[in-house]
Amino acid sequence: DVQMTQSPSSLSTFVGDRVTITCRASQSISRHLNWYQHKPGKAPKLLIYAASSLQSGVPSRFSGSGSGTDFTLTISSLQPEDFATYYCQQSYSIPWTFGQGTKVEVK
Amino acid sequence: EVQLVESGGGLVQPRGSLRLSCAASGITFSNFWMSWVRQAPGKGLEWVANIKQDGSEKNYVDSVKGRFTISRDNAGNSLYLQMNSLRADDTAVYYCASNSYGYFVYWGQGALVTVSS
Numbered sequence: 512d513v514q515m516t517q518s519p520s521s522l523s524t525f526v527g528d529r530v531t532i533t534c535r536a537s538q539s540i541s542r543h544l545n546w547y548q549h550k551p552g553k554a555p556k557l558l559i560y561a562a563s564s565l566q567s568g569v570p571s572r573f574s575g576s577g578s579g580t581d582f583t584l585t586i587s588s589l590q591p592e593d594f595a596t597y598y599c600q601q602s603y604s605i606p607w608t609f610g611q612g613t614k615v616e617v618k
Numbered sequence: 619e620v621q622l623v624e625s626g627g628g629l630v631q632p633r634g635s636l637r638l639s640c641a642a643s644g645i646t647f648s649n650f651w652m653s654w655v656r657q658a659p660g661k662g663l664e665w666v667a668n669i670k671q672d673g674s675e676k677n678y679v680d681s682v683k684g685r686f687t688i689s690r691d692n693a694g695n696s697l698y699l700q701m702n703s704l705r706a707d708d709t710a711v712y713y714c715a716s717n718s719y720g721y722f723v724y725w726g727q728g729a730l731v732t733v734s735s
Contacts, residue, residue: 545721547663554713554725555655555663566723598663602720606679607653607665 513537513601517610523618530586532613534599537580543603544582546575549612550595558597559584589615620644620724622714627729634704638729640697640714645724648672648692651717654699656710657728664710667699668717682708704733 514537524530534544542562549555557566559575562582572587586593594617599610626638638654653668667678667688676688687700697714712729715722 543720547722549663554727555715555722556725557721557723560719560721600663600665600721605668605677607720609663609665612662 512606513540513604513608515599515601515608515610517597517599517613519613520611521614521616523616524589525618526589526591528589530589530593530615532584532597532599532615534577534582534584534610535580536582536601536603539579540601540603542578543601544575544577545600545602546573546584547598547600548593548595549598555598586615622716622724622726624712624714624726624729627712627731629732629734630704631735632705632733634733635700635702636704636731638699638701638712638714638731640726642695642697642714642716645716647690647695652688652690652697653715653717653722654688654697655713655715655722655725656708657713658707658710661710666712669697701731704731706733709733 516535518533544562546559547555558569558573563575574585576583596612596614598612621643623641630636654666669676669688685703689698709732714726716724
């Protein structure tokens with residue numbers, strides 16, 4: 512199975528800050544990497560698919576990059592509604608696997 | 619508007635069974651692979667199973683193989699997860715989600731399954 516490791520596990524930051532979350536795969540997954548936002552009691556929301564493609568309706572402050580084993584999710588200017596947990600997920604091989612999550616909290 | 623609505627969750631004893639359902643609307647259900655994804659309390663997301671558009675192909679995470687069965691009814695726009703031999707570590711919120719090329723676009727709100735005596 513492909514293991515996904517995110518860092519950091521949590522971060523405290525301010526509205527307006529630039530936020531970067533990294534995700535590392537245990538083997539090359541090309542660009543089969545997706546990012547989700549999850550808030551308590553809500554359904555997860557797809558942000559980025561295929562490493563860098565912005566899902567329809569997602570604000571352009573979200574961006575993704577990377578290929579192979581190393582990937583990044585960037586929020587260019589954090590907004591109040593962006594405080595949530597973020598997950599990466601590989602779709603290269605079954606079983607599809609998620610990172611452990613990065614909780615973004617207000618400082 | 620796309621809606622995926624899970625039902626059938628609840629409290630069940632260890633070694634018991636439960637069947638989850640997911641009713642889809644606002645999408646052409648038969649066009650999509652579908653999956654179940656779960657989140658145990660205080661833990662991250664875990665993909666559980668998926669099923670091809672016509673039901674001819676199914677995949678499972680190792681921890682549920684032989685115990686869980688995914689199925690679908692395209693005429694009724696519904697997805698199912700039959701869960702047998704339930705264990706405490708199956709306790710989670712279970713989400714149904716549509717697949718496109720391995721990523722999950724549409725998600726339900728989730729159904730809580732609690733396995734406890």
